[in-house]
Amino acid sequence: xxxxxxxxxxxxxxxxxxxxxxxxxxxxxxxxxxxxxxxxxxxxxxxxxxxxxxxxxxxxxxxxxxxxxxxxxxxxxxxxxxxxxxxxxxxxxxxxxxxxxxxxxxxxxxxxxxxxxxxxxxxxxxxxxxxxxxxxxxxxxxxxxxxxxxxxxxxxxxxxxxxxxxxxxxxxxxxxxxxxxxxxxxxxxxxxxxxxxxxxxxxxxxxxxxxxxxxxxxxxxxxxxxxxxxxxxxxxxxxxxxxxxxxxxxxxxxxxxxxxxxxxxxxxxxx
Ligand code: KIV
Numbered sequence: 001x002x003x004x005x006x007x008x009x010x011x012x013x014x015x016x017x018x019x020x021x022x023x024x025x026x027x028x029x030x031x032x033x034x035x036x037x038x039x040x041x042x043x044x045x046x047x048x049x050x051x052x053x054x055x056x057x058x059x060x061x062x063x064x065x066x067x068x069x070x071x072x073x074x075x076x077x078x079x080x081x082x083x084x085x086x087x088x089x090x091x092x093x094x095x096x097x098x099x100x101x102x103x104x105x106x107x108x109x110x111x112x113x114x115x116x117x118x119x120x121x122x123x124x125x126x127x128x129x130x131x132x133x134x135x136x137x138x139x140x141x142x143x144x145x146x147x148x149x150x151x152x153x154x155x156x157x158x159x160x161x162x163x164x165x166x167x168x169x170x171x172x173x174x175x176x177x178x179x180x181x182x183x184x185x186x187x188x189x190x191x192x193x194x195x196x197x198x199x200x201x202x203x204x205x206x207x208x209x210x211x212x213x214x215x216x217x218x219x220x221x222x223x224x225x226x227x228x229x230x231x232x233x234x235x236x237x238x239x240x241x242x243x244x245x246x247x248x249x250x251x252x253x254x255x256x257x258x259x260x261x262x263x264x265x266x267x268x269x270x271x
Contacts, residue, residue, distance in 0.1 A: 147191070
């Protein structure tokens, strides 16, 4: 079977090659089979089964309530659809912090039960032991620095991170630690563009930004936000590519009118 062309599966190695030749990496979140099928056939490089599913799929205020079982359910739904894209699944809050053996068990469950390609963890030095242990089992790991939503109760705000020198230095040091540990990439969320570009320049692994400017190696957005399905969230970094929420509302209203008026189903739409 040919592995060339657009159907050639994206691997962590291919992402590294993309960075080397300056080709930007595209990543969007996905949580279910139907959306993942559309994302994959559109040619997205990476589908992130993010724990933002807590917000956009389940309506929670934060990502903290997400469980490992929830992530496995979403991850499995996405991998059934993804033929080309690399699928990365978030390890949820409480499944890896503070206990590297538990972290490994969580990552192993994700890999076995979802058949995803990699896991993503939030944090730097504090979670390095967990990162090391997961990597030592042969599981590819993506880091996540800057605004790390699982720590929202520590930060107290979803504002821009690492604006001050001390936090910027820690972020750079954490990025180096994650690269040296063997992570294949890092997500940088909501940090100044200049700092993000510096991290991307210094690291050899791809840096994917969300609210981190254009000087990084790729971009990620939450799919419901960029499609205009979730309109409650409008940060400056978000570009809306569609107003699908409006298209859906219009379709639902026309359906309701048709059913109420007896216009649906018509003669051709019945047996
Ligand atoms: O959970 C998520 O969607 C994420 C992205 C915001 C990077 O981690």
